[in-house]
Amino acid sequence: MEKLMEQFLEQSAQAEDSFYRMEEQRLQAEDRRREAEHSRELHMLQMLGQMFSSISSLHLPTPRWSAAVPRLVHAASPVSSDSLRSTSHKGMDDDILSLVKSIIPPLTSKKHKGQDGRIGIIGGCQDYTGAPYFAAISALKVGADLSHVFCTKDAATVIKSYSPELIVHPVLDSPNAVEEIEKWLPRLHGLVVGPGLGREDLLLKTAKEVIEKSKARDIPIVIDADGLWLVTQQPSVIQGYQKGILTPNFMEFTRLYEALHHKPMDSSDYQGSVMQLSVAMGNLTLVLKGEQDLITDGNKVISCSIEGSGRRCGGQGDLLSGSMGVLAHWAHAASAAGTVRSVNPSVVAAFGACSLTRQCNSQAFQRHGRSTTTSDMIQEIGSAFKKLFES
Numbered sequence: 001m002e003k004l005m006e007q008f009l010e011q012s013a014q015a016e017d018s019f020y021r022m023e024e025q026r027l028q029a030e031d032r033r034r035e036a037e038h039s040r041e042l043h044m045l046q047m048l049g050q051m052f053s054s055i056s057s058l059h060l061p062t063p064r065w066s067a068a069v070p071r072l073v074h075a076a077s078p079v080s081s082d083s084l085r086s087t088s089h090k091g092m093d094d095d096i097l098s099l100v101k102s103i104i105p106p107l108t109s110k111k112h113k114g115q116d117g118r119i120g121i122i123g124g125c126q127d128y129t130g131a132p133y134f135a136a137i138s139a140l141k142v143g144a145d146l147s148h149v150f151c152t153k154d155a156a157t158v159i160k161s162y163s164p165e166l167i168v169h170p171v172l173d174s175p176n177a178v179e180e181i182e183k184w185l186p187r188l189h190g191l192v193v194g195p196g197l198g199r200e201d202l203l204l205k206t207a208k209e210v211i212e213k214s215k216a217r218d219i220p221i222v223i224d225a226d227g228l229w230l231v232t233q234q235p236s237v238i239q240g241y242q243k244g245i246l247t248p249n250f251m252e253f254t255r256l257y258e259a260l261h262h263k264p265m266d267s268s269d270y271q272g273s274v275m276q277l278s279v280a281m282g283n284l285t286l287v288l289k290g291e292q293d294l295i296t297d298g299n300k301v302i303s304c305s306i307e308g309s310g311r312r313c314g315g316q317g318d319l320l321s322g323s324m325g326v327l328a329h330w331a332h333a334a335s336a337a338g339t340v341r342s343v344n345p346s347v348v349a350a351f352g353a354c355s356l357t358r359q360c361n362s363q364a365f366q367r368h369g370r371s372t373t374t375s376d377m378i379q380e381i382g383s384a385f386k387k388l389f390e391s
């Protein structure tokens with residue numbers, strides 16, 4: 001009787017396994033079909049855009065992106081920070097903003113939940129629960145449909161209590177963490193690794209394996225905060241991955257630069273240093289955050305200097321990385337559909353997220369002045385997005 005029962009249980013487990021396998025395949029096929037549909041929509045919109053721009057160019061010549069792109073980037077080595085300052089930022093920013101606009105998926109009644117992006121955040125531990133929350137909620141407010149946080153068990157209840165909008169998985173410190181997270185990867189369109197991750201060896205090891213698995217699935221990956229600590233220890237984890245973006249602040253940049261070049265960076269030439277580091281990382285897209293955000297993929301450096309404010313509260317970098325997770329997905333989808341050509345989609349996504357963060361900072365500061373916090377900036381995402389990308 002016991003044997004029969006065992007057999008029965010084993011067979012039901014097998015049947016359940018095969019059901020979930022088939023279900024996953026079905027969902028993947030469905031995703032592919034919808035992505036193709038989305039690409040067709042993007043393509044049609046692009047054609048309409050071109051028709052309109054050729055009509056309006058009878059009155060006011062507007063450069064098409066392929067012609068505009070070389071104008072908005074700086075050739076790296078010969079360019080000094082003086083020449084960067086003397087360039088008209090307004091014109092450059094407008095050109096690249098129009099590229100950002102072109103990657104934004106249209107809102108139509110034909111789509112279902114998930115199609116505009118399912119983003120995963122790897123981070124959140126006992127010490128830091130705010131950072132993954134800021135990143136995940138920012139991804140949603142920018143326009144992702146679903147935002148998942150993979151954090152430690154003790155951080156999960158806290159993060160859930162901040163917001164019912166987030167899907168929170170208390171798995172990061174479980175013995176089979178990688179397996180638990182890997183189950184979700186087929187459903188994710190973008191990954192942000194590092195906000196509030198902490199620097200415990202075990203968590204960093206899990207993050208490393210998740211990055212490896214995500215690369216194998218060709219998922220865009222933004223690495224920030226403690227994820228950059230991991231990259232500093234083991235650059236090969238992301239080196240050369242074209243859908244990877246690193247977003248260091250000055251301190252994180254310095255550490256990474258010294259780890260790769262075995263000498264201090266030249267502090268009189270940030271652009272040169274940013275370029276060198278990107279090249280050393282295999283032309284990875286890099287954003288050095290600061291008074292101006294410097295963005296490069298090792299070929300050119302562009303700067304984002306949209307006015308923010310003097311308020312530097314913690315968490316602004318998390319807003320940036322969460323937003324970038326979504327924009328990276330949109331940019332690579334647009335590139336696959338042929339909507340974005342002759343420009344690196346990761347660079348477009350990086351510029352979009354930097355502009356948005358700075359615009360949120362400026363708007364929040366106008367309302368709250370010195371008491372501005374990252375939560376106030378998050379409240380501004382909707383209107384800042386509209387002002388920058390939908391007007």
Ligand SMILES: NC(=O)C1=CN([C@@H]2O[C@H](COP(=O)(O)OP(=O)(O)OC[C@H]3O[C@@H](n4cnc5c(N)ncnc54)[C@H](OP(=O)(O)O)[C@@H]3O)[C@@H](O)[C@H]2O)[C@@H](O)CC1
Nearest residue numbers: 128129130131195196197198225226249250251314315318
């Ligand atoms: N609410 C939350 O949960 C939040 C949690 N967070 C999470 O905290 C974790 C650790 O991140 P982290 O950035 O504090 O760590 P780390 O890189 O060691 O930097 C520390 C030192 O670097 C310096 N420094 C920093 N910026 C600099 C600059 N631009 N230019 C020059 N120096 C600069 C500065 O040195 P100081 O001024 O003190 O001398 C500072 O002491 C990470 O998981 C992150 O996600 C945050 O996201 C915030 C909101």
Ligand SMILES: Nc1ncnc2c1ncn2[C@@H]1O[C@H](COP(=O)(O)OP(=O)(O)OP(=O)(O)O)[C@@H](O)[C@H]1O
Nearest residue numbers: 249289290291308309314315316317318320357358
């Ligand atoms: N001096 C500055 N002037 C204007 N904007 C800035 C300045 N420094 C940073 N920023 C803006 O704030 C964003 C976050 O950069 P910051 O250096 O605060 O990141 P971080 O230290 O990683 O943040 P976090 O507190 O989330 O860890 C940047 O993208 C940039 O837009």
